[in-house]
Amino acid sequence: xxxxxxxxxxxxxxxxxxxxxxxxxxxxxxxxxxxxxxxxxxxxxxxxxxxxxxxxxxxxxxxxxxxxxxxxxxxxxxxxxxxxxxxxxxxxxxxxxxxxxxxxxxxxxxxxxxxxxxxxxxxxxxxxxxxxxxxxxxxxxxxxxxxxxxxxxxxxxxxxxxxxxxxxxxxxxxxxxxxxxxxxxxxxxxxxxxxxxxxxxxxxxxxxxxxxx
Amino acid sequence: xxxxxxxxxxxxxxxxxxxxxxxxxxxxxxxxxxxxxxxxxxxxxxxxxxxxxxxxxxxxxxxxxxxxxxxxxxxxxxxxxxxxxxxxxxxxxxxxxxxxxxxxxxxxxxxxxxxxxxxxxxxxxxxxxxxxxxxxxxxxxxxxxxxxxxxxxxxxxxxxxxxxxxxxxxxxxxxxxxxxxxxxxxxxxxxxxxxxxxxxxxxxxxxxxxxxx
Numbered sequence: 125x126x127x128x129x130x131x132x133x134x135x136x137x138x139x140x141x142x143x144x145x146x147x148x149x150x151x152x153x154x155x156x157x158x159x160x161x162x163x164x165x166x167x168x169x170x171x172x173x174x175x176x177x178x179x180x181x182x183x184x185x186x187x188x189x190x191x192x193x194x195x196x197x198x199x200x201x202x203x204x205x206x207x208x209x210x211x212x213x214x215x216x217x218x219x220x221x222x223x224x225x226x227x228x229x230x231x232x233x234x235x236x237x238x239x240x241x242x243x244x245x246x247x248x249x250x251x252x253x254x255x256x257x258x259x260x261x262x263x264x265x266x267x268x269x270x271x272x273x274x275x276x277x278x279x280x281x282x283x284x285x286x287x288x289x290x291x292x293x294x295x296x297x298x299x300x301x302x303x304x305x306x307x308x309x310x311x312x313x314x315x316x317x318x319x320x321x322x323x324x325x326x327x328x329x330x331x332x333x334x335x336x337x
Numbered sequence: 338x339x340x341x342x343x344x345x346x347x348x349x350x351x352x353x354x355x356x357x358x359x360x361x362x363x364x365x366x367x368x369x370x371x372x373x374x375x376x377x378x379x380x381x382x383x384x385x386x387x388x389x390x391x392x393x394x395x396x397x398x399x400x401x402x403x404x405x406x407x408x409x410x411x412x413x414x415x416x417x418x419x420x421x422x423x424x425x426x427x428x429x430x431x432x433x434x435x436x437x438x439x440x441x442x443x444x445x446x447x448x449x450x451x452x453x454x455x456x457x458x459x460x461x462x463x464x465x466x467x468x469x470x471x472x473x474x475x476x477x478x479x480x481x482x483x484x485x486x487x488x489x490x491x492x493x494x495x496x497x498x499x500x501x502x503x504x505x506x507x508x509x510x511x512x513x514x515x516x517x518x519x520x521x522x523x524x525x526x527x528x529x530x531x532x533x534x535x536x537x538x539x540x541x542x543x544x545x546x547x548x549x550x
Contacts, residue, residue, distance in 0.1 A: 138358035138515065141385075145351035145488065148382045155384040164377070164388050169361045171368040172354075175377050175386040224516075245516060262520045274516025275358065276492065284522050296525035297535050301543075302351065303437075303458060303487025305526025306519035307475045309497050312509035313518025322510050330514075 125153040125289075128186035128213065130229075131165040131176045132206060134196025138275050139223040140174065143190055146282035146298050150290060158183045160205055168194045180209040185216045188285075193224025193244060193275070201232030210235065219285065221270040223278035230271070231256055239266040244274035245315050246330050276313075279304060338366040338502075341399035341426065343442075344378040344389045345419060347409025351488050352436040353387065356403055359495035359511050363503060371396045373418055381407045393422040398429045401498075406437025406457060406488070414445030423448065432498065434483040436491035443484070444469055452479040457487035458528050459543050489526075492517060 127147055129140050140157075148155045159165050159176035166173045189210065200206050210233040214220045222230050227243040230236050231254035241256045242248065242264045251258040262273045263281045272281035283304070286295035312318035340360055342353050353370075361368045372378050372389035379386045402423065413419050423446040427433045435443050440456040443449050444467035454469045455461065455477045464471040475486045476494045485494035496517070499508035512518075525531035 136358070137354050141350050141354040144382075144385065145349070148384060155382065157385055169357075169368065171361060171390070172357065172370055173388040173390075175388065177384070177386075262516075262518065273518075274514070276515050276517040276519070279489065280520050280522065287522060292523065293532075293535060296523050296531055297539060299521060299523050299525045300528065300531040300535060300539055301487070302489050303475075303526055304489040304519075304521055305475065305486075305530065306489070306517075306521070307493050308512060308517055308519065309493065309500060310505065310509050310512050312512045313516055315513065317518065318509055318513040319506075322506060322513060326510060326513055 125150060125187045126183070127153055127155040127188040127190065128183045129155065129157045129190045130192070130206070131157055131159040131174055132196050132200045132203070133166060134168045134194050134199070135165070135192045136194035136224060136275055137167045137169070137172055137174070139192030139194060139226060139278055140190070142276060142278040143221070143223060143282040146279060146286060146302060147188070147190070149298050149301070150286065156183050156186070168196065180205065184212055186213055187217060188219045188221065189213045189217050191222040191226035191229050192278070193222070193226040193228070197225040197229050201229045207233040217268065219268050219270055221281065221285070223272045223281065224274050227251060227271040230269070236269065239269050240264050241266065241269065241271040242273050243271065246327065338363060338400045339396070340366055340368040340401040340403065341396045342368065342370050342403045343405070343419070344370055344372040344387055345409050345413045345416070346379060347381045347407050347412070348378070348405045349407035349437060349488055350380045350382070350385055350387070352405030352407060352439060352491055353403070355489060355491035356434070356436060356495040359492060359499060359515060360401070360403070362511050362514065363499065369396050369399070381409065393418065397425055399426055400430060401432045401434065402426045402430050404435040404439035404442050405491070406435070406439040406441070410438040410442050414442045420446040430481065432481050432483055434485075434494065434498070436485045436494065437487050440464060440484040443482070449482065452482055453477050454479065454482065454484040455486050456484065459540065
């Protein structure tokens with residue numbers, strides 16, 4: 125089983141690494157980080173680059189496609205080379221997955237039309253512009269399409285996927301290995317739970333990606 | 338405020354990226370990934386390399402030192418270049434932090450003697466060999482020393498640190514931005530919660546890092 129993690133300029137690191145850390149431990153699997161060009165790809169904080177070991181063309185038929193989000197998704201969702209690769213990879217994939225605004229890139233490739241899907245809470249509404257049905261859930265399965273909400277939600281998505289692919293015992297084993305027993309000191313991880321003034325300020329500060337022209 | 342994230346061969350990616358994703362959003366901060374040599378450093382799954390932009394020598398006085406864990410910690414905790422850098426950086430740091438077996442590297446540098454600390458559950462006992470006092474907590478503060486349990490716990494640690502450094506509203510804002518509202522589909526993230534047979538199998542499979550000779 126081959127897992128391809130797409131990288132593009134200004135992606136969000138945890139979107140990719142959260143699910144990678146867990147899914148990469150699937151027995152008999154190979155994970156490949158891919159980008160338009162092989163080499164370092166810098167994330168949205170600019171202080172970190174991950175290395176894409178292969179070009180898109182070198183990985184045409186992954187079993188699992190994973191698309192992270194980030195501010196760069198705005199450009200990625202209009203990048204024909206990326207969209208073409210996604211359509212090709214999706215044609216034979218077992219699972220096509222995204223985290224955060226990665227779902228907008230999948231939507232940009234036309235893969236989420238008519239499907240239930242999610243995204244970062246700030247961009248959830250944009251999914252509808254592509255004919256998807258946005259839901260407020262943290263992880264959404266619609267057939268082989270799996271979308272997760274903002275940034276950290278990819279970890280939960282990976283556990284769901286591990287369970288479906290390898291069974292509950294495998295997923296629990298990876299959860300124990302990665303000691304995923306969350307104990308956040310605050311309960312502000314969703315717009316429903318965070319203080320209203322913090323939600324309002326973030327809403328104002330975050331420039332949501334524009335819909336395609 | 339300068340945050341230095343140490344990389345070494347065979348580190349665990351999420352140990353570094355979990356806290357990076359959140360801490361890197363501290364206002365007026367700069368994050369630098371450092372290693373003995375600048376360039377790509379490959380993690381424990383071998384399918385991913387992160388780029389260290391600077392050498393250890395180039396970052397002698399970070400305000401926050403962050404040491405991830407991973408199978409490579411066994412070599413790192415005996416690597417005098419790494420241990421020397423940690424002692425130097427720690428002499429002027431505001432916070433010295435670790436995730437997972439990163440605490441064993443700090444302990445190897447002599448920084449945790451007499452202090453309460455934690456580590457991945459499988460290696461918790463080894464801390465005592467360095468004169469530290471292991472605790473089963475997920476995030477442990479002892480003065481400026483902050484240690485987190487296995488892999489994913491660095492996210493919780495980062496929220497604690499953000500709260501202490503920038504206040505509750507900042508931490509909550511970053512929690513909302515990263516949508517850290519965990520909803521794992523299983524409750525197997527600690528040896529107390531996971532099914533006993535899974536704990537037993539992992540205990541057998543995982544080769545704990547050896548104590549220093």
